[in-house]
Amino acid sequence: MFWRKKKKKQEAEDQREAAAQQAEEDSGREEAAPPEPDPAQAVDAAPAPEAPAAAEPDTPEPTGEPAQQPAAEEQTRPEPAGEEEASEKKRGFFGRMADRLLKTREKISGSIDRITLGKKIDDEVLDELEEVLVTADLGVPTTLELIEGLRGKVARKELDDAEALKKALAQGIQTVLENTAPPPSRDNDPHVIMVVGVNGVGKTTSIGKLAHRFQQTEKRQVLLAAGDTFRAAAGEQLEVWAQRAGCDIVRQKHGADPSAVAWDAVDAAQNRGKDLVIIDTAGRLHTKVNLMEELKKVQRVVAKRLPGAPHEVLLVLDATTGQNAVSQAKLFHQAVPLNGLILTKLDGTAKGGVVVAIAKELKLPICYVGLGEGIEDLRPFDPAEFAKALF
Numbered sequence: 001m002f003w004r005k006k007k008k009k010q011e012a013e014d015q016r017e018a019a020a021q022q023a024e025e026d027s028g029r030e031e032a033a034p035p036e037p038d039p040a041q042a043v044d045a046a047p048a049p050e051a052p053a054a055a056e057p058d059t060p061e062p063t064g065e066p067a068q069q070p071a072a073e074e075q076t077r078p079e080p081a082g083e084e085e086a087s088e089k090k091r092g093f094f095g096r097m098a099d100r101l102l103k104t105r106e107k108i109s110g111s112i113d114r115i116t117l118g119k120k121i122d123d124e125v126l127d128e129l130e131e132v133l134v135t136a137d138l139g140v141p142t143t144l145e146l147i148e149g150l151r152g153k154v155a156r157k158e159l160d161d162a163e164a165l166k167k168a169l170a171q172g173i174q175t176v177l178e179n180t181a182p183p184p185s186r187d188n189d190p191h192v193i194m195v196v197g198v199n200g201v202g203k204t205t206s207i208g209k210l211a212h213r214f215q216q217t218e219k220r221q222v223l224l225a226a227g228d229t230f231r232a233a234a235g236e237q238l239e240v241w242a243q244r245a246g247c248d249i250v251r252q253k254h255g256a257d258p259s260a261v262a263w264d265a266v267d268a269a270q271n272r273g274k275d276l277v278i279i280d281t282a283g284r285l286h287t288k289v290n291l292m293e294e295l296k297k298v299q300r301v302v303a304k305r306l307p308g309a310p311h312e313v314l315l316v317l318d319a320t321t322g323q324n325a326v327s328q329a330k331l332f333h334q335a336v337p338l339n340g341l342i343l344t345k346l347d348g349t350a351k352g353g354v355v356v357a358i359a360k361e362l363k364l365p366i367c368y369v370g371l372g373e374g375i376e377d378l379r380p381f382d383p384a385e386f387a388k389a390l391f
């Protein structure tokens with residue numbers, strides 16, 4: 001069958017990509033390996049992360065200064081009030097979602113128009129549709145399940161034309177997307193979110209957008225933790241986002257132990273009455289065991305400072321990587337059990353179908369999707385809206 005050849009090709013591509021990433025990361029870590037963490041030298045002398053004993057160490061002075069308010073042009077537009085405006089806003093959101101999914105929509109919906117042109121919907125059309133869905137990165141298991149459902153409908157003569165086929169497919173996709181674990185609730189005080197993922201997938205950008213959303217829209221008091229102490233400019237990058245979002249940030253110097261930063265941040269959040277902490281982490285390859293151990297350590301240290309924290313671990317995946325995102329999710333989930341996903345860069349890719357593959361194979365909720373680089377370009381994920389925007 002078509003997808004077996006395709007799967008082999010995809011696996012070879014994934015391997016090449018992983019090897020290239022691995023080489024890049026190895027050279028990066030060799031050149032700029034951070035020194036052994038020395039909490040005493042940390043900017044604000046956070047306690048040694050693995051050291052906290054039964055009695056909590058002295059509370060260090062929080063590291064981060066409250067970020068300045070955003071410049072006038074960066075201020076967010078006031079939220080429209082009233083039901084009419086809310087529904088207008090929703091239509092606007094949907095319109096933008098549909099616009100940004102243009103390439104994926106063209107891939108799926110456009111292909112359906114082509115393969116059904118002048119034909120009745122039969123098994124042959126479904127075979128061609130199978131190929132379309134696999135190449136749109138829905139993945140083999142998901143595609144087979146969806147096609148199976150459609151075959152039944154074709155046999156019962158329920159699908160007369162392309163429109164009926166699209167409608168049935170949209171419904172099938174929505175069902176897969178809804179059949180995941182529920183998104184995490186955020187009723188802890190402070191609620192601590194750790195954000196993880198491979199290099200360059202959009203972790204820091206998504207954290208900035210999230211901070212903005214929580215701070216401005218949900219009126220929460222956010223504090224960011226600059227837990228990527230590995231990449232030289234990472235702290236500054238997060239600082240810029242903190243300024244845009246108008247929230248506090250806790251940083252330590254380059255090369256500090258990420259778990260010390262996380263400890264410090266939770267501490268600062270409690271001292272300053274912040275109710276939401278978001279911890280940024282350095283990008284890491286999902287296949288690197290020692291780097292996964294580093295993440296587990298951040299988790300352990302945060303849990304020592306605040307039992308139960310981090311309450312939420314979100315994995316950021318770059319939609320443009322297609323099926324590789326599925327393997328990333330599997331390996332991260334094994335190392336640090338995940339509560340949800342953020343799928344970025346859905347704008348400008350024809351591989352948006354990977355959302356469906358991830359939902360089906362991992363049953364993890366897709367909490368947010370990134371549809372651009374701007375501060376407003378992160379949306380809570382709505383399965384019905386997404387399925388509709390694909391057609």
Ligand SMILES: Nc1nc2c(ncn2[C@@H]2O[C@H](COP(=O)(O)OP(=O)(O)OP(=O)(O)O)[C@@H](O)[C@H]2O)c(=O)[nH]1
Pocket residue numbers: 197198199200201202203204205206228231234281282283284344345346347348369370371372373377
């Ligand atoms: N088009 C588009 N670009 C995005 C989106 N999210 C992030 N980016 C871009 O992706 C690039 C990498 O984003 P970062 O936030 O630095 O990624 P990261 O995962 O923090 O990277 P490392 O910390 O180096 O691992 C930046 O140029 C972002 O503007 C998105 O939803 N759409």
Ligand SMILES: [Mg+2]
Pocket residue numbers: 203204205228234280281282283
């Ligand atoms: Mg980053």
